[in-house]
Amino acid sequence: MSYKSTEFVKFFDEMYNYAPIGIALLDLDGKLMHGNPALFKMLGYSKEELFGLDFISVTSPDDREERLRSVSLLGEGQMSAYATEQRYVTKDRRIVWASLHDYVARDEQGKPLYYISHLVDITDRKRNEREQGQIQLLHKLITDHVQDVVSYLTPDGVCRYVSPSVKSMLGYEPEEFIGKNNKDLQHPEDLRQLQGRNNEDADVVTFRLKHKDGHYIWVEVNYTVVRNGLGEMEYIIGVTRNVDQAVRQHQLLKQAQQVASLGSWKWDIVNDKVEWSDQMYRLLEVDPASFEGSFIPTFQLYYEEDHGLLQEAVERALSGHELQVQVRRKREDGSFKYLHILGTLERDAHGVPLQLFGTLQDVTERNKLIVAKEAAESAAKARNEFLTMISHEVRTPLNGILGHADLLSETPLTQSQRDSVLTIRQSGNVLLSMMNGILDFSAMDSGVFPLAKEPYSLEDAVRASIELFRKEADGKMIELSWSYDSRLPRVVLGDETRIRQIFINLLGNALKFTEKGNVTIAVSRNDSPEVPEGLLVTIEDTGIGIEPDHLDGIFKPFTQLDASMSRKYGGTGLGLAITARLVELMGGTVRVSSIKGSGTTFRVKLPLMLPDEPAAPKVDHIWSLPGQEGVVKGLRILIAEDHEMNRKVLYMMLKKYGHHIDMAENGQEAVDAVTSKVYDLVLMDIQMPIMDGIEAARHIRERIPHGRVPVMIAVTANALLGDKEKYLECGMDDYISKPLKLEWLDQVIQRHFSGSSGRFF
Numbered sequence: 030m031s032y033k034s035t036e037f038v039k040f041f042d043e044m045y046n047y048a049p050i051g052i053a054l055l056d057l058d059g060k061l062m063h064g065n066p067a068l069f070k071m072l073g074y075s076k077e078e079l080f081g082l083d084f085i086s087v088t089s090p091d092d093r094e095e096r097l098r099s100v101s102l103l104g105e106g107q108m109s110a111y112a113t114e115q116r117y118v119t120k121d122r123r124i125v126w127a128s129l130h131d132y133v134a135r136d137e138q139g140k141p142l143y144y145i146s147h148l149v150d151i152t153d154r155k156r157n158e159r160e161q162g163q164i165q166l167l168h169k170l171i172t173d174h175v176q177d178v179v180s181y182l183t184p185d186g187v188c189r190y191v192s193p194s195v196k197s198m199l200g201y202e203p204e205e206f207i208g209k210n211n212k213d214l215q216h217p218e219d220l221r222q223l224q225g226r227n228n229e230d231a232d233v234v235t236f237r238l239k240h241k242d243g244h245y246i247w248v249e250v251n252y253t254v255v256r257n258g259l260g261e262m263e264y265i266i267g268v269t270r271n272v273d274q275a276v277r278q279h280q281l282l283k284q285a286q287q288v289a290s291l292g293s294w295k296w297d298i299v300n301d302k303v304e305w306s307d308q309m310y311r312l313l314e315v316d317p318a319s320f321e322g323s324f325i326p327t328f329q330l331y332y333e334e335d336h337g338l339l340q341e342a343v344e345r346a347l348s349g350h351e352l353q354v355q356v357r358r359k360r361e362d363g364s365f366k367y368l369h370i371l372g373t374l375e376r377d378a379h380g381v382p383l384q385l386f387g388t389l390q391d392v393t394e395r396n397k398l399i400v401a402k403e404a405a406e407s408a409a410k411a412r413n414e415f416l417t418m419i420s421h422e423v424r425t426p427l428n429g430i431l432g433h434a435d436l437l438s439e440t441p442l443t444q445s446q447r448d449s450v451l452t453i454r455q456s457g458n459v460l461l462s463m464m465n466g467i468l469d470f471s472a473m474d475s476g477v478f479p480l481a482k483e484p485y486s487l488e489d490a491v492r493a494s495i496e497l498f499r500k501e502a503d504g505k506m507i508e509l510s511w512s513y514d515s516r517l518p519r520v521v522l523g524d525e526t527r528i529r530q531i532f533i534n535l536l537g538n539a540l541k542f543t544e545k546g547n548v549t550i551a552v553s554r555n556d557s558p559e560v561p562e563g564l565l566v567t568i569e570d571t572g573i574g575i576e577p578d579h580l581d582g583i584f585k586p587f588t589q590l591d592a593s594m595s596r597k598y599g600g601t602g603l604g605l606a607i608t609a610r611l612v613e614l615m616g617g618t619v620r621v622s623s624i625k626g627s628g629t630t631f632r633v634k635l636p637l638m639l640p641d642e643p644a645a646p647k648v649d650h651i652w653s654l655p656g657q658e659g660v661v662k663g664l665r666i667l668i669a670e671d672h673e674m675n676r677k678v679l680y681m682m683l684k685k686y687g688h689h690i691d692m693a694e695n696g697q698e699a700v701d702a703v704t705s706k707v708y709d710l711v712l713m714d715i716q717m718p719i720m721d722g723i724e725a726a727r728h729i730r731e732r733i734p735h736g737r738v739p740v741m742i743a744v745t746a747n748a749l750l751g752d753k754e755k756y757l758e759c760g761m762d763d764y765i766s767k768p769l770k771l772e773w774l775d776q777v778i779q780r781h782f783s784g785s786s787g788r789f790f
Contacts, residue, residue, distance in 0.1 A: 051127070051148035057141055059083050059100060071127070071150050073120035084146075089116035089124060103133050104141050114151065126155040178269040184262040186210040198248075198271050200241030214239045230254045235272065247276035290391035294372075296324050298382050303327060312368070312391050313358060332357040332365065339370075346374055347382055355392065367393045427768040431457040432678030435771045439685075457768065480614060484640050485525035487564075488513055491552055494532035498540055507543055511550035517564070522638040527611050532566070534604040535631050539570040542629070546571030555634055563617070566633040575623040583621055584609040661775075661782045662687045664709040669699035669725065670744070671717040675767070679712060679744070682771050696720030700728045708739040710778070715745040715756065726760040740781045744769070 045052060051068030055061055061079050069076055072087055079087075088096050092115040099111045110132040117125045127148040134142045178199075179192040191206040199214075215223065216237035223236060231253045237245040252267040292309035296302075301323050310317050313330050328336055335356040346352035352372030357365045372387030434453045442450065495511055502509035532550075539548045548570045555565035575583065584605050612619045617635035666688050670676045676692055683690055691706070693699040696713075697720045703711065711729070715722040726741050733739075742763045743756040753764040765777050 051146075051150070053084065053146040053148065055084055055144040055146065057104065057143065059085055059144075062143060068148065071119075071125060071148060072117060073123075078120075087117050087119075089118055092116050099131060100144065103131060103144065106133075106139075109133075114155075117148075124152075125150060126152045176271075178267075180206075180267045180269065182265040182267065184264070186212060189264065198269070199238060199246075216245050230256075235276065238269075246271060246273040248272060292389045293387070294389060295384060295386040297384050299384075309389060312366075312389060314360075330358060331368070332359050342370070343385075346372055346385060349374065352385065352387060365393075366391060367396045426674075427457055429674035429678055429768075431768040431770070432675075432682065436678070436681050439771075478610075478614060480527060481524040482522050482638070483525070484520050484522055485528075486519060487517060487521050487528070487552075488519070490525050490529050491532060491550070494529045494536065495550060497533065498536050501540055502548065505540070505544070507540065507545065508547035509540075509550075510547065512552065514553040516554045517552070518637065518639055520640060522640055523615070527615075531608050531611055531633065534608045535566075535568045535633070538604055539568055539572065539629070539631075543570045543572035546628070564633075564635045564637050566635070567630065568633075569628065569630045571628040574625040574627050574629055575621075576625050577623075580621060580623065584619070661778050664688045664778070664782060665707065666710045666712065667691050667693060667699060667702055667708045667739070668712050669693040669696065669717065669722065670712070670714040671695055672714070675714070678769065679774075682769070682774055686775075696722055696725030696728075699725045700732070703729050703739060704732050707737065709782070711739050711741045712744045713741050713761070715743055723756070723759045723761075730760050742777060742781075 052065045054063040130147040181190040219236035249272045293306040342354035369392045551567040555563045623629040695717045713722040743761040
């Protein structure tokens with residue numbers, strides 16, 4: 030063998046043994062004849078373990094069929110070589126991927142001698158491809174199904190890819206975006222802030238994009254710039270999120286904060302960083318550029334006298350309480366702005382304070398309103414207290430005057446004496462009417478004037494009201510006539526007392542200003558659109574009439590047509606004002622027409638309310654005519670009254686009916702008397718020294734067995750609206766206001782003792 034042949038064999042041997050790829054020589058049956066070290070290392074077998082082994086046994090079962098087919102084709106000469114990628118099973122049962130190249134060695138006659146296989150380990154490449162494929166699949170799944178829009182743009186803004194979610198967000202198909210620069214979809218007002226932003230490698234921007242249907246939506250784009258090795262921009266990856274609702278809610282919140290003078294704040298306790306909303310700067314009149322952004326300096330913004338108050342509130346908040354405090358900020362002009370601060374503490378999982386956040390509201394105007402409201406309430410309270418005092422102080426002597434006048438009128442008198450008594454009674458009743466009018470008007474003016482809804486006979490109410498004026502009309506020789514529409518229901522729902530008050534005010538007004546002629550009352554059904562299914566009351570007189578230019582002010586309170594009329598006819602000018610208010614409260618209307626010198630006509634239209642079920646009218650004995658019921662006699666009565674004159678009047682009124690009467694001058698004496706002696710009736714004054722009537726009634730009900738508690742009737746000069754209900758709730762059985770009338774006292778006693786001549790235990 031020549032030197033060159035020897036060197037060639039040596040070179041071939043080294044190449045075979047040190048080659049980085051596996052080399053296998055297989056016989057025609059597929060068994061291993063020889064292999065290099067790289068082959069054994071790849072498969073994990075020793076040379077001895079693989080020699081003589083059918084190579085198909087180390088081929089993956091999934092690739093064996095393909096392997097056998099290719100070897101057969103090579104042996105038959107149908108292929109000169111074969112290349113593929115196949116899997117092999119290592120000794121430790123791992124799968125190894127190899128790039129396989131097979132060919133056949135033949136003799137000079139072309140007869141197959143053996144197979145030569147080259148195997149390159151591509152396991153790592155295959156793993157990377159598989160992982161990359163999984164990543165691409167995951168990416169596709171995300172971009173195809175995420176609600177946000179994922180896009181790839183060239184440096185000049187041309188879209189190369191956009192996810193299908195662009196359809197649901199902006200109404201476009203992906204194909205309508207790809208290959209285009211879509212800057213024309215950006216809102217013109219947002220273009221300036223977007224210019225030059227692509228120079229930054231990553232950023233988040235918020236702007237508006239036009240929907241396919243033409244409206245704009247707010248979006249937030251989180252983008253990243255991808256650069257090559259030279260630092261040049263290759264493409265931009267963007268994730269676009271629909272934030273339209275959040276932005277618009279934020280805008281509404283800002284508007285609401287401005288309207289409500291409300292700002293929001295947050296204090297990062299860990300880093301001592303304070304954040305404010307835009308409204309905070311406006312409320313505190315602070316330039317954002319000068320704001321230090323830490324907590325302690327913010328104290329200096331508030332009035333120095335409030336620093337301690339604010340510090341205490343913050344310390345309480347840090348210990349777990351709600352932050353709630355009102356402080357002041359002093360303006361340059363020396364006035365104060367009042368600020369209400371609310372806050373909530375946030376802690377971590379270990380209870381360590383993280384941040385305090387909340388709101389600040391300008392309550393300057395609200396405080397003014399509160400002060401004004403408190404002043405108004407104080408004035409209203411003072412007015413009510415004044416009216417209560419006046420009512421009590423006027424009614425108490427009136428009770429003595431009218432009571433004695435009633436008693437005196439039932440004694441033998443000369444005509445001159447009887448006229449004097451009548452004058453006393455009329456004067457007292459005028460004063461009482463004025464007081465009642467003032468109290469009613471005050472209640473209406475305060476807005477607290479409830480109306481009852483009880484069944485009553487409308488016809489009886491009208492008749493009783495008219496009969497009250499019969500004697501006066503006869504005395505002036507004025508014809509008083511009335512008609513009643515038979516189509517009207519017998520029983521209606523409403524406030525009978527106030528209905529009568531309307532009739533009494535209008536009838537009294539008509540008789541007052543009529544010197545001769547007649548006063549006519551017509552009560553009929555009214556079905557006008559103004560008040561459907563209603564009542565029409567027409568009161569017409571032949572009196573002095575009213576000038577046309579005075580008609581507009583006739584229902585104004587404390588109004589008289591002129592001073593001379595006030596001197597001649599008297600009155601407070603409240604009667605018609607109260608009537609108009611009552612009609613309005615009942616949902617009706619009142620109109621007046623008049624001819625100077627010929628008379629006046631009032632027309633009242635009121636809605637009619639009917640009971641849900643047929644009901645009997647409520648009988649109110651206070652409005653019954655005297656003498657209609659039997660007189661109760663022989664009761665054991667205790668008069669609890671601190672005013673000597675009132676005790677005397679009550680005693681004389683009751684004594685004439687044979688009642689047995691004791692006296693008490695205060696509430697304590699009344700309690701002592703009732704606990705030591707049996708009484709049928711207690712007439713209890715409300716305002717008494719030592720113990721008032723309400724407390725006395727409570728003690729009596731607590732101390733006396735239920736079956737032995739006497740009837741307790743509040744007899745008081747307090748006659749404001751709601752007083753009766755208040756006293757009934759406090760334990761009284763009934764109520765009668767001063768000044769007392771003998772018939773009223775008789776009737777309230779009859780209400781509780783009718784058919785009895787005393788109650789004995």
